[in-house]
Amino acid sequence: MTANPAHTALWPAPYASGAVDATVHVPGSKSVTNRALVLAALASEPGWLRRPLRSRDTLLMAGALRAMGVGVEETVASSSTVAAGPDASGEAWRIIPSGLHGPATVDVGNAGTVMRFLPPVAALADGPIRFDGDPRSYERPLNGVIDALRLLGARIDDEGRGALPLTVHGGGALDGGPVEIDASSSSQFVSSLLLSGPRFNQGVEVRHTGSTLPSMPHIRMTVDMLRAVGAQVDTPESGGEPNVWRVTPGALLGRDLIIEPDLSNAQPFLAAALVTGGTVVVPDWPTRTTQPGDRLREIFTEMGGSCELTDRGLEFTGSGAIHGIDVDLGEVGELTPGIAAVAALADSPSTLRGVSHLRLHETDRLAALTKEINELGGDVTETADGLHIRPRALHGGIFHTYDDHRMATAGAIIGLAVKGVQIENVATTAKTLPDFPDLWTGMLGNPGTLGN
Structure with missing residues (x-):
């Protein structure tokens, strides 16, 4: 049986040459x-x-x-x-x-x-x-x-x-x-x-x-x-x-x-603002929601950003600095890959706790994140219920996704700050975030309103 070319293709993760400034319409939850x-x-x-x-x-x-x-x-x-x-x-x-x-x-x-x-x-x-x-x-x-x-x-x-x-x-x-x-x-x-x-x-x-x-x-x-x-x-x-x-x-x-926008799928775009010191607006962010992704406002603010709900939507701005975090993600485990990617680029260590159940998700996300970040030069250690991440200077390489959409977006986040990152099977993002590669490159290369 011949492998699906989409599963073996390598996607060069775009490197951000400056601060992002974009409005991104995130598809529904x-x-x-x-x-x-x-x-x-x-x-x-x-x-x-x-x-x-x-x-x-x-x-x-x-x-x-x-x-x-x-x-x-x-x-x-x-x-x-x-x-x-x-x-x-x-x-x-x-x-x-x-x-x-x-x-x-x-x-x-x-x-x-x-x-x-x-x-x-x-x-x-x-x-x-x-x-x-x-x-x-x-x-x-x-x-x-x-x-x-x-x-x-x-x-x-x-x-x-x-x-x-x-x-x-x-x-x-x-x-x-x-x-x-x-x-x-x-x-x-x-x-x-x-x-x-x-x-x-x-x-x-x-x-x-x-x-x-x-x-x-x-x-x-x-x-x-x-x-x-x-x-x-x-x-x-x-x-x-x-x-x-x-x-x-x-x-x-x-x-x-x-249907509300998928706030967890907004994560890589908010992370882009944090990593590049830019601004991303996500329209239609609800003022009240049960979606776990709403915790991003609190977590990414603690990691160095600031946000405000306005008539335009959620406006998130990075400060140019990324700080480590010690956080229990037990209620919002799906956010772990993106947070781990940002933490690998921070100025101090991070501990992500309460997510042992991620070993049973689309892949064993804790093992996958540890392996892939470390193969780019990182220093990630698995704990009983999470990850400990010590930031290191990272280098390019292949970031494997294990048919897991959130691994693919985590690799793209790292690629913003690290030249030469290649995402294997970025097409897996279609599981929950169709057209991710176009939205991502558009955010970086064609500021304006994306995703309509």
Whole structure:
């Protein structure tokens, strides 16, 4: 079998000859888009998603729902047809729920949201739904979802792997009720059960039994989005028991939803301002959000920048200096690769903590970051739950991505300050950030408004 040229090609990471000054329109949030697709598919009436992210992960989610009988119609909406608010023209997806059914085969790629959010949906389908994906998807933990669904009444054939590939034998309904899971390796285990919980006969009560729970903002995002479509959800924050979430059975409403920009995907562009001492504006940055990427305002400010929310969006400016940081990233682990890249260029050491679960992401991100930064001359040490980074003078070389989009953008950040960095398989950024190379080079070489 011949290797895909896109996976072996080397992309010369652009070197910044001066301070950046650009406005970058970041595409919609993957996390919001894929949750919204699931909720719309389970609703009792059609709905709209405005400005959804069109990327590999979201197209895999849409394709999987289509395979199970859901209508996903892609259109270009004019502003005159948008009921959800002004300035929401552009791409829109019409979601038309229907009877979920098999037989069907779902390609999850290497998307955690697809492989974890859809087995509960498949349990509600009438007929068998087979799940398969990229080789790396076989290594990612899925036992929390599989075991929980079995306890709730689902029939799943995974040949004892606790991982892909597997088949969910949908019976058209699921009893639901109380279930205990250990979601220490992924908060998506909790979100997956909550998203489909309103459609279970008894709803669902999810009790997390593990000692840690990473990425809590993503669970809060799930809860907020459920409530927005009419679900009743009791949470620890609303006076419930610690580590227990309850969803009452009931119908979900169709929504007309504008998808927020993906704030985690804004990270490399904000990092560019920090690294070059320039300014980047990200329009439509929300004033209130559950997205983990909002923590960048605090973290990158501590590392030497400054930011302000204005009518233009988030204006972020670097000071020309980059400082090391000691930070717990347990709730925002997906930001670790970009923060590690910036930390490798800082004027003092950094310690990134609380992210042992990153060993189970698209790749083992802690091992990958350590290897790739060190091969450029860096001094990174893995710890039990993170990284310790001592800045060193770096040199050019090949930065491998391991089919991980956030590794690719981390390498691009380093390339701003280090000549001769070549990114292997930059095309992997299409997983969540389509057209990244064009946005990146445009930001550096053609200041103005990018990404429209």
